[in-house]
Structures are given as C-alpha cells and as structure tokens.
Amino acid sequence: MIPADMAGFLTFEGITKRFRDVPAVDRVSLEILQGEIFSLLGPSGCGKTTLLRMVAGFIHPDEGRILLEGRDISGLPPEQRPVNTVFQNYALFPHLSIRDNIAFGLKMARRPRAEIRDAVDRMVDLVDLGGHEDKFSHEISGGQRQRVAIARALVNRPRVLLLDEPLAALDLKLRQRLLAELSALHDEIGTTFLYVTHDQDEAMGISCRIAVMNRGRIEQLGEPREIYEAPTNPFVATFIGETNLWEGMVLAVEAEGIRIDLSSRGHLFLPIQTGTFSVGDRVHLSLRPERLRIVKAGEGTGTPGVVETAVYLGSQTRYRVRVGEDIWQVTEPHEEGEPEWERGDGVLLQWDADDVVLVGRA
Ligand SMILES: Nc1ncnc2c1ncn2[C@@H]1O[C@H](COP(=O)(O)OP(=O)(O)OP(=O)(O)O)[C@@H](O)[C@H]1O
Ligand SMILES: [Mg+2]
Incomplete structure (x- = not known):
C-alpha cells in the first residue's frame, strides 16, 4: 500500500x-x-x-x-x-x-x-x-x-x-x-x-x-x-536472472486453473485464476533453473535428458541438459551426499507445476 x-x-x-x-x-x-x-x-x-x-x-x-x-x-x-x-x-x-x-x-x-x-x-x-x-x-x-x-x-x-x-x-x-x-x-x-x-x-x-x-x-x-x-x-x-522460457498453448480454462499443452514437454496444469486467457491462446512460460531437480534416469518420473555441460561454480553447479531439441538450464546447490552429474549422464528432470510462471502471451 x-x-x-x-x-x-x-x-x-x-x-x-x-x-x-x-x-x-x-x-x-x-x-x-x-x-x-x-x-x-x-x-x-x-x-x-x-x-x-x-x-x-x-x-x-x-x-x-x-x-x-x-x-x-x-x-x-x-x-x-x-x-x-x-x-x-x-x-x-x-x-x-x-x-x-x-x-x-x-x-x-x-x-x-x-x-x-x-x-x-x-x-x-x-x-x-x-x-x-x-x-x-x-x-x-x-x-x-x-x-x-x-x-x-x-x-x-x-x-x-x-x-x-x-x-x-x-x-x-x-x-x-x-x-x-x-x-x-x-x-x-x-x-x-x-x-x-x-x-x-x-x-x-x-x-x-x-x-x-x-x-x-x-x-x-x-x-x-x-x-x-x-x-x-x-x-x-530472460533479462532478470536465467530462465527456461517455453511456449505453450492453452488447452482448457477450468475453474481451478488452466491446462497448457507444451507439445513435446507434455501437458501442464497451472493452478492460477485468470479471465484473460482462452482456449487456443499461445503463451510464454518461465521456469527458473534452480527450480528444476535432476535425478538419475530410471529412478522416478520426470523428463528424460542428457547432461551436455556441467559448470562448477563453487556453491552450485550449472548444468545444460539436452531434452530432445531443447537445452534446459538447471542449477543445483552442492549438498553433502548429493550426486553430481557429468557430461553424457542420462538423467530425469523434475519440477513442480507451482514453480512454472505464466509470463504472458506468445
Ligand atoms: N546525445 C545523443 N544524441 C543522439 N543519440 C543519443 C544521445 N544520447 C543518447 N542517445 C541514444 O539514445 C538511446 C538511449 O541512450 P542512453 O544513454 O539513455 O542509454 P542507457 O540505457 O543509459 O545505456 P548504457 O547502459 O549503455 O549507459 C541510445 O540508442 C543512444 O544511442
Ligand atoms: Mg547510461
């Protein structure tokens, strides 16, 4: 106020x-x-x-x-x-x-x-x-x-x-x-x-x-x-910090939120109230690198990818992970006992729908 x-x-x-x-x-x-x-x-x-x-x-x-x-x-x-x-x-x-x-x-x-x-x-x-x-x-x-x-x-x-x-x-x-x-x-x-x-x-x-x-x-x-x-x-x-910017299409507008088609990345339900989007609209979505988690392929569900680069930054490591045609950016903090990944590792990427931000129309 x-x-x-x-x-x-x-x-x-x-x-x-x-x-x-x-x-x-x-x-x-x-x-x-x-x-x-x-x-x-x-x-x-x-x-x-x-x-x-x-x-x-x-x-x-x-x-x-x-x-x-x-x-x-x-x-x-x-x-x-x-x-x-x-x-x-x-x-x-x-x-x-x-x-x-x-x-x-x-x-x-x-x-x-x-x-x-x-x-x-x-x-x-x-x-x-x-x-x-x-x-x-x-x-x-x-x-x-x-x-x-x-x-x-x-x-x-x-x-x-x-x-x-x-x-x-x-x-x-x-x-x-x-x-x-x-x-x-x-x-x-x-x-x-x-x-x-x-x-x-x-x-x-x-x-x-x-x-x-x-x-x-x-x-x-x-x-x-x-x-x-x-x-x-x-x-x-994209100017403020690093992010993964995706394009999607609104599939359905429901009382509890909207459903978005991310083509090769599957579907996503965003729990947001909005009167401004309708079915067929193309939208931009942002997911910050630190909101993604990497797990070993075969150990859970997620989007499969292959680690392309790993840059050690002291308190964290910045990964670029190839998912089909795309490169996803992921940062992971260094924690005791947590695995670190190397170029060529097959991994799964996990994230929460809550962390995806609808940034506007495409
Ligand atoms: N005296 C001037 N004559 C002609 N063009 C100018 C003049 N001053 C600024 N410009 C132009 O106006 C635009 C904005 O310039 P400005 O200096 O305000 O940018 P800025 O955001 O401060 O950039 P920077 O971060 O590089 O300092 C630029 O395209 C610049 O070339
Ligand atoms: Mg200036």
Whole structure:
C-alpha cells in the first residue's frame, strides 16, 4: 500500500525524448516515492541515462512533464533543480583536495564558511573518509573516489540523488562492498535515490522497486522479488536472472486453473485464476533453473535428458541438459551426499507445476 501523501514524489508524465527521430525514451510514466531507492534497470541503450538526464535538466523531453513534489520542474535550469548526480567516472576535480571537492557545491552557493566546514566534516564521516580530507583524487582508490563523489552530491542536501552506474568502474568485490555501504547510507539519511544500472544483481540488491526498461519503455515495474518471481513478459523473464522460457498453448480454462499443452514437454496444469486467457491462446512460460531437480534416469518420473555441460561454480553447479531439441538450464546447490552429474549422464528432470510462471502471451 502506498500512503496517499507519499504518492508521486518524483513523477514522470508521458515522457518522450527522441534523437534524430528515434525515441530514446518512449512515453514513460512513473511515480517514485519519497525516500525509496528506485532503480532503472535495462540493457545498454535502453534509455536509462536519458531519463536521468532529463531529471537533472541536462536535456529536455520532447513530450511530457516531470514533477518533483507536485511542481513541474521541466522549465528549470539544472542548477536550480534540487537534485545532484553521481556519475560512473567520479568526475572529481583533480586540482582540488577531497575536502574542497566535497565543499564545492556549498562554496558555489556562497554558504558561510563555518557551515561549509561542519557540513563537509559530517559528509567525510558519513562516507568514512576520515584522514583523507587533504589528499587529491589521484592519491585515493577508486572506491574512495566514488565515496567522495557521493559525499559531494549529498552535501547539497538534494531532494533526489541521481546515480548513473555509480559502481560500474569498480571490481566485483568493491562493487558489492560499496553497494552495501550505499544501502546503509540510504537508511541513515533517507534521501530518495534514483539509481541507474544495467546490472541486475546490483538493482536487486539495493532497490525498493525496479523499473525494467527496454527500448525506451518500461517493461515491468515492481519490487525485486516480484520482478524475479513473477515476470510479466518474456523480456523481463530472460533479462532478470536465467530462465527456461517455453511456449505453450492453452488447452482448457477450468475453474481451478488452466491446462497448457507444451507439445513435446507434455501437458501442464497451472493452478492460477485468470479471465484473460482462452482456449487456443499461445503463451510464454518461465521456469527458473534452480527450480528444476535432476535425478538419475530410471529412478522416478520426470523428463528424460542428457547432461551436455556441467559448470562448477563453487556453491552450485550449472548444468545444460539436452531434452530432445531443447537445452534446459538447471542449477543445483552442492549438498553433502548429493550426486553430481557429468557430461553424457542420462538423467530425469523434475519440477513442480507451482514453480512454472505464466509470463504472458506468445
Ligand atoms: N546525445 C545523443 N544524441 C543522439 N543519440 C543519443 C544521445 N544520447 C543518447 N542517445 C541514444 O539514445 C538511446 C538511449 O541512450 P542512453 O544513454 O539513455 O542509454 P542507457 O540505457 O543509459 O545505456 P548504457 O547502459 O549503455 O549507459 C541510445 O540508442 C543512444 O544511442
Ligand atoms: Mg547510461
């Protein structure tokens, strides 16, 4: 439930932006809530940065309005918008110390010296840069630089912090650590974050809600768990995590659910209530690799297949199993005493109908 007074803190109303007649952002409408971490997630070129830059005021929509706290900000120049951006490449001033980098916005706004000093000290503390204040950006690590960039943006007390792939330049370990730090920082200050990334793990890990974008449009909007477990279209099902995507045909619509013909994979009864499908409709279905189980051929019932590849990943193994013309992806955790499978093994694949997700029409 969204409390009425929280609705539409940052609102996009039918935003379209074209470059050379090609829409980079295509009729996007969206409401971001006060205090949430909202992510725009999607492949390269889907329009994430373009949308963010329109909030910052660096580019202007061809159509639509952007409202912040109910006020149309479309006409405001960037410096008058109560937002700040953290970029992928830090964009720190090399000739200024860390302290002066962080103080920059407040100096430009001609705040009193004492206020600037206190605010900078608070920020240095907040992003854990104590002892580095007098260094220059080439004297600190990439992770520390990005913390300076975050401090430099937050010191202006923006109503919305815009983050455009802020961790993309860092290695995996550091990315994970900074993501956790960002999340803790957000808990502490409560500022609304609009977070852009093409990395689904990052979006999953930090977001209250995610909008999955593709070709300038929002394909699905929801909480991380919802997006992962109940994708509403094939794009989201395959972009978020790995999945087995099947096509089927509705055979019967019954009171308790619908029966689907999966051709060579047999029939499937999905215990879902839906008024939107009728007999003969073609549909997409998704089954996550971790929802499949592998047992030895001859030891139970299931779909017969042959293991093609097995990739050991430490905590789990990822298998590709040939079933007729298809390849099914299966991941299995390593458990004490459980068998592991090798290329060429004849196996049976088992799954529960409950785990199959109907993702929409084919
Ligand atoms: N200034 C520009 N002039 C012309 N085309 C542009 C401009 N900026 C962006 N585009 C195009 O608009 C589309 C969306 O670009 P955008 O930078 O918003 O994508 P993105 O989702 O941020 O991608 P990435 O993950 O690679 O950063 C792309 O096709 C891009 O080539
Ligand atoms: Mg971008």
